[in-house]
Amino acid sequence: MRYSYYPGCSSEATAKANAHSIEGVAKALDVQLEEIPDWNCCGASVASGVVGDFTQLVVTARNLAIAETKGLDVVTGCSSCYMTLAVANKKFKQDEHFRAKANEALAAAGLNYNGTLQVRQFLDVIINDVGLDKVAQKVKKSLDGLTVAGYVGCQTVRALPFEFDDPEQPVFMDRLMEALGATAADFPMRARCCGSSSTIPARDIVLDLGYKIFESAVAGGAQVIVTPCPMCQLNLDAYQSLVNRKYGTNFNIPVLFFTQLMAVAFGLSLEDQAFKYSIVSPYEALVQYSK
Amino acid sequence: MVTPDKERAAEQAVPHSFKKKRGDNYFMEQKKIFSEPVKYDLTFAREIYRLENGSYIKQCMNCGLCTVSCATRDVMEYPPRQLFNLIKLGKKEEVLTSNTFWSCTSCCTCKARCPRGIPIIDVMHDLKKYAIEYGYTDYPQAAFYKAFWTEMSSRGKMFEGGMTARYFLTRGLDEIVKAMDMKDVGISMLKHGRMPLLPPKKIKGLGGLKKIISKAQELDRKEAAR
Ligand code: SF4
Ligand code: SF4
Numbered sequence: 001m002r003y004s005y006y007p008g009c010s011s012e013a014t015a016k017a018n019a020h021s022i023e024g025v026a027k028a029l030d031v032q033l034e035e036i037p038d039w040n041c042c043g044a045s046v047a048s049g050v051v052g053d054f055t056q057l058v059v060t061a062r063n064l065a066i067a068e069t070k071g072l073d074v075v076t077g078c079s080s081c082y083m084t085l086a087v088a089n090k091k092f093k094q095d096e097h098f099r100a101k102a103n104e105a106l107a108a109a110g111l112n113y114n115g116t117l118q119v120r121q122f123l124d125v126i127i128n129d130v131g132l133d134k135v136a137q138k139v140k141k142s143l144d145g146l147t148v149a150g151y152v153g154c155q156t157v158r159a160l161p162f163e164f165d166d167p168e169q170p171v172f173m174d175r176l177m178e179a180l181g182a183t184a185a186d187f188p189m190r191a192r193c194c195g196s197s198s199t200i201p202a203r204d205i206v207l208d209l210g211y212k213i214f215e216s217a218v219a220g221g222a223q224v225i226v227t228p229c230p231m232c233q234l235n236l237d238a239y240q241s242l243v244n245r246k247y248g249t250n251f252n253i254p255v256l257f258f259t260q261l262m263a264v265a266f267g268l269s270l271e272d273q274a275f276k277y278s279i280v281s282p283y284e285a286l287v288q289y290s291k
Numbered sequence: 292m293v294t295p296d297k298e299r300a301a302e303q304a305v306p307h308s309f310k311k312k313r314g315d316n317y318f319m320e321q322k323k324i325f326s327e328p329v330k331y332d333l334t335f336a337r338e339i340y341r342l343e344n345g346s347y348i349k350q351c352m353n354c355g356l357c358t359v360s361c362a363t364r365d366v367m368e369y370p371p372r373q374l375f376n377l378i379k380l381g382k383k384e385e386v387l388t389s390n391t392f393w394s395c396t397s398c399c400t401c402k403a404r405c406p407r408g409i410p411i412i413d414v415m416h417d418l419k420k421y422a423i424e425y426g427y428t429d430y431p432q433a434a435f436y437k438a439f440w441t442e443m444s445s446r447g448k449m450f451e452g453g454m455t456a457r458y459f460l461t462r463g464l465d466e467i468v469k470a471m472d473m474k475d476v477g478i479s480m481l482k483h484g485r486m487p488l489l490p491p492k493k494i495k496g497l498g499g500l501k502k503i504i505s506k507a508q509e510l511d512r513k514e515a516a517r
Contacts, residue, residue, distance in 0.1 A: 009491070012491050013450075013451055038494050041448045045397030046440070048420070049416045049423075049436045050436050055504060059500065059507070062499075108502040108506035109503050154398035155397070158402065161403045192400075193363075195396055196398065200455065201393075201434070201435040201458070202393075203473070205363055238479065238480060242475075242476065276483065276484070278483065279480070279483055
């Protein structure tokens with residue numbers, strides 16, 4: 001299985017753990033990820049608020065245009081990048097007027113995109129291309145006894161509803177955790193918003209939503225939260241102490257990328273498990289599984 | 292700013308005929324809130340309808356599903372449904388000075404649920420852009436959005452350090468003081484190797500990217516002028 005890979009800006013900064021664990025897990029599952037040469041920032045859900053949807057979608061499509069020369073579908077491990085890339089891609093496929101106009105802009109840099117690729121979340125690739133059977137076969141250290149809250153977040157399942165899971169109560173993350181031997185926590189907040197990039201300009205949004213998410217996870221008996229999204233991971237991990245301060249709680253629940261738990265269950269290297277980037281330490285919760 | 296009164300009043304905005312039946316008192320209550328009685332001024336509404344996704348607002352049937360779904364409705368002055376209604380009523384100042392679209396986190400819940408298929412988050416993007424263009428930039432998010440774009444378009448990649456610096460430069464000392472209790476977060480990010488102090492390399496195709504951006508903006512302007 002070969003794909004073009006779009007790492008996204010967070011892979012070089014706040015979400016290094018995502019990048020390392022995706023690399024490790026992909027290798028273990030014989031998924032070849034080939035980084036898109038000279039990729040650029042997708043603009044997340046922010047750029048269009050300054051320059052408009054069209055400009056942002058074209059900027060995003062520069063990556064698709066470069067990838068198309070190789071003909072491999074694009075995979076990303078970031079929910080926000082997924083949303084932007086997938087929405088742009090869909091526009092190229094479905095809206096002729098948009099495609100012509102966007103290609104006129106891309107031509108300014110000698111590029112062109114015909115809309116022949118698919119854009120996929122890494123989670124989607126694991127579930128639908130690799131398959132849970134193969135995942136289960138690779139498990140060396142079953143996560144038996146561990147209860148995991150599968151926090152899918154917003155954009156993964158709602159950017160393009162029903163593209164690969166239910167937009168309200170997605171189930172794929174839970175099934176994946178079960179394939180690793182873990183128990184999926186009953187966790188109604190699994191697809192609610194974490195507050196996204198409000199941390200700097202309106203922090204309380206993130207703290208209030210974070211509180212509700214932690215409460216729901218803990219009530220479901222979760223020892224660990226996993227997510228496919230760098231923004232969710234950052235908000236829930238780095239700001240957990242501020243949630244505790246604001247609400248007088250003492251949540252101490254590690255928040256990992258789902259690929260980190262896969263790396264643990266597959267018995268991959270500590271480098272691939274990438275615990276050292278975690279602010280809320282996962283070592284205690286996972287001591288009996290991680291080598 | 293947000294007052295429960297204002298919110299309730301907007302919630303209760305009902306047609307004239309209905310108000311009359313309720314008697315004088317009810318009408319006075321309404322008057323306290325709105326600068327003038329409800330009067331349709333289509334100039335502003337038409338301007339908004341002309342934005343990239345603006346015409347979708349016309350399809351809104353005021354069912355309120357977006358409001359009950361919204362992740363940030365607790366902090367919004369007007370939830371999405373009310374905002375769309377205010378746009379239709381031509382309430383320009385109320386709309387542009389509200390924190391509604393700035394509070395939107397682009398979580399897509401409303402977009403996925405709206406029975407009329409309105410891409411609400413994209414409308415919110417349009418309103419942000421419009422507000423910035425017309426100088427309604429008092430909310431901190433406006434500075435954040437601009438900092439993000441400047442950083443991204445000058446490098447081709449996002450550098451959080453640079454964006455944060457730009458943001459605080461615009462917002463000034465007050466905001467820095469308010470953010471002081473976040474320093475622990477910053478320090479632990481640094482300690483765990485998640486906050487590089489140096490920016491990533493500029494992309495090689497930065498020149499091309501800039502050309503794409505200005506061409507896209509030019510095409511947008513051309514289409515808007517039509
Ligand atoms: S859900 Fe859609 S139709 Fe209903 S009020 Fe919101 S925008 Fe209007
Ligand atoms: S996308 Fe924005 S308006 Fe819609 S539910 Fe989420 S926060 Fe609310």
